[in-house]
Amino acid sequence: MSSSSTLERLNENPVARPFVAIGNMAISGLTELGLVVQFFASAVALACRPPFRVTLLLNQMEFVGVGSLFIIMLTGTFTGAVFTLQTVNGLAQFNLESVVGTTVMIGVTRELAPVLTALMVTGRVASAMATELGTMRVTEQIDAMEVMAVNPVQYLASPRIVASAIMVPCLSMLFVAVAYAGAYIMAVPVLGIDEGAYISRIQEYVASYDVMHGFYKSIILGVLLATVGCYKGYNAAGGARGVGNATTQAVVISSISVFVLDYVLSALLMKFEPTYNAVSY
Amino acid sequence: MTDTTVVSVPDSPYAIEVKNVCKSFGPNPVLKNVNLKVRRGKTRVILGPSGSGKTVIMKHMIGLLKPDSGNILVDGVDITTLPHNELLNVRRKFGMVFQQAALFDSMTVGENVSFPLREHSVLSKEAIAEKVREKLGVVDLKNIEHKYPAELSGGMRKRVGLARAIVLEPSIVLYDEPTTGLDPLTTDSVDKMILDASKRLNVTSVVISHDVGSALLVADDIAVIHEGVIVEDVPAKEIRDSTHPFVREFLHTWFRKQ
Numbered sequence: 297m298s299s300s301s302t303l304e305r306l307n308e309n310p311v312a313r314p315f316v317a318i319g320n321m322a323i324s325g326l327t328e329l330g331l332v333v334q335f336f337a338s339a340v341a342l343a344c345r346p347p348f349r350v351t352l353l354l355n356q357m358e359f360v361g362v363g364s365l366f367i368i369m370l371t372g373t374f375t376g377a378v379f380t381l382q383t384v385n386g387l388a389q390f391n392l393e394s395v396v397g398t399t400v401m402i403g404v405t406r407e408l409a410p411v412l413t414a415l416m417v418t419g420r421v422a423s424a425m426a427t428e429l430g431t432m433r434v435t436e437q438i439d440a441m442e443v444m445a446v447n448p449v450q451y452l453a454s455p456r457i458v459a460s461a462i463m464v465p466c467l468s469m470l471f472v473a474v475a476y477a478g479a480y481i482m483a484v485p486v487l488g489i490d491e492g493a494y495i496s497r498i499q500e501y502v503a504s505y506d507v508m509h510g511f512y513k514s515i516i517l518g519v520l521l522a523t524v525g526c527y528k529g530y531n532a533a534g535g536a537r538g539v540g541n542a543t544t545q546a547v548v549i550s551s552i553s554v555f556v557l558d559y560v561l562s563a564l565l566m567k568f569e570p571t572y573n574a575v576s577y
Numbered sequence: 578m579t580d581t582t583v584v585s586v587p588d589s590p591y592a593i594e595v596k597n598v599c600k601s602f603g604p605n606p607v608l609k610n611v612n613l614k615v616r617r618g619k620t621r622v623i624l625g626p627s628g629s630g631k632t633v634i635m636k637h638m639i640g641l642l643k644p645d646s647g648n649i650l651v652d653g654v655d656i657t658t659l660p661h662n663e664l665l666n667v668r669r670k671f672g673m674v675f676q677q678a679a680l681f682d683s684m685t686v687g688e689n690v691s692f693p694l695r696e697h698s699v700l701s702k703e704a705i706a707e708k709v710r711e712k713l714g715v716v717d718l719k720n721i722e723h724k725y726p727a728e729l730s731g732g733m734r735k736r737v738g739l740a741r742a743i744v745l746e747p748s749i750v751l752y753d754e755p756t757t758g759l760d761p762l763t764t765d766s767v768d769k770m771i772l773d774a775s776k777r778l779n780v781t782s783v784v785i786s787h788d789v790g791s792a793l794l795v796a797d798d799i800a801v802i803h804e805g806v807i808v809e810d811v812p813a814k815e816i817r818d819s820t821h822p823f824v825r826e827f828l829h830t831w832f833r834k835q
């Protein structure tokens with residue numbers, strides 16, 4: 297009681313007001329983070345418990361994975377090509393054109409593939425999940441499911457999150473493959489870099505742990521974007537506008553979190569890699 | 578019975594008891610100390626004007642909403658304190674017709690009506706299809722299993738919702754305005770269905786209605802709610818003799834139109 301009145305008094309002070317606002321934002325942000333984690337935990341717990349919803353999982357895997365093939369192939373190819381085009385200029389100043397493949401593929405495997413894949417899938421999939429679940433929420437379809445003694449988190453959220461955890465890393469690997477192709481086409485036929493040197497440098501310096509680094513990250517990013525999409529949709533309220541807000545927030549929050557989480561995961565994973573001693577960060 | 582889960586012994590004469598329930602949405606009090614009992618095997622009708630809190634009471638009965646204070650007992654078990662998975666078990670006793678039907682729009686009519694069967698029974702595909710046909714027949718719908726809810730009229734959607742609610746033959750059925758938006762003939766057959774379920778199958782029904790005529794036809798007990806307060810709660814026969822001014826006005830308006 298007294299704390300709220302203190303807050304109210306603070307709020308009347310024009311200097312303190314922005315700090316109160318920031319504090320409130322921080323509190324509500326942390327509260328929501330807790331709720332998202334809780335939502336995720338129950339979705340995972342329910343995924344491990346019968347009834348196992350195999351058909352729903354396969355449907356979602358098709359939607360997340362097969363449905364994203366085209367955009368991932370397109371963005372992957374162009375990313376590989378343009379990254380090569382941009383990098384080769386810098387390297388040429390040191391007569392190091394032949395390591396362009398190494399530079400590009402380290403960047404792609406470790407960062408660009410997981411992050412860009414997660415962003416593309418967020419735009420396509422997290423938004424769709426938020427819209428679909430949000431519409432079901434505001435038209436009482438989720439309530440109807442509850443009433444029919446079916447756990448809606450298990451029916452709706454678990455298959456989506458699991459499907460995303462499986463398919464996003466696969467898409468990320470596909471991104472690596474097509475980016476390799478795009479980079480090769482740009483480097484060898486277009487820019488005229490010696491093929492033998494180009495490939496042997498990649499084989500020498502791009503290690504399997506570079507690929508795994510991106511792979512592990514993309515599992516977590518897949519989980520993240522599906523969880524945010526489902527959570528926002530599941531908790532939508534207030535008709536068509538509420539669903540619209542849920543979708544916007546799902547895309548914004550999930551995209552930002554992809555970058556933040558990517559940094560955290562990169563720092564963590566590098567502790568377990570041979571490169572750890574080479575750089576201090 | 579050796580398992581330790583809550584096995585309710587239906588010894589209380591009431592299928593549902595709403596006890597001292599208060600509920601507010603934000604600053605807006607919607608239910609003000611509501612007490613309501615639903616006798617087992619009987620039909621309880623809740624009458625009241627729009628916005629009086631009828632749907633909110635019904636959602637409390639099935640645990641979709643939690644009261645701010647008070648309790649709800651289903652077959653003697655307090656559902657307000659049950660963990661979610663046990664609440665889901667209690668809900669298997671229920672069927673519910675939503676005011677806006679709440680059909681799954683990603684599924685066909687057939688998949689909607691068979692949803693509870695596919696989830697909770699071990700029937701074969703053919704048996705399920707037969708059951709779906711039978712229940713759609715009860716609400717005068719034929720050969721629409723393959724259609725999607727978006728292709729149906731409002732009244733048809735409502736009737737599909739009815740069929741879905743009764744397909745598992747639950748012991749308690751909650752009807753939120755089952756006949757609103759239906760033509761007089763279909764209204765009549767839905768009323769008959771509710772009566773029949775109670776008479777033949779000993780089903781407990783809770784019916785929300787605006788329609789005094791239907792109410793008098795199907796009800797064993799009638800409660801009238803006004804602005805979140807139960808202002809009258811009597812056996813159906815005695816509702817005409819109510820002395821409460823609001824109830825008299827509500828009924829008289831209807832009788833004058835007849």
Ligand SMILES: Nc1ncnc2c1ncn2[C@@H]1O[C@H](COP(=O)(O)OP(=O)(O)OP(=O)(O)O)[C@@H](O)[C@H]1O
Pocket residue numbers: 602607625626627628629630631632633634676
């Ligand atoms: N989820 C909710 N959030 C906020 N307010 C709500 C919510 N649900 C219901 N209310 C409020 O509760 C009151 C009663 O609503 P309820 O849906 O129970 O009315 P009703 O008696 O079913 O009316 P009708 O006959 O029109 O369906 C209304 O004033 C409504 O604004």
Ligand SMILES: [Mg+2]
Pocket residue numbers: 631632633676753
């Ligand atoms: Mg209502």
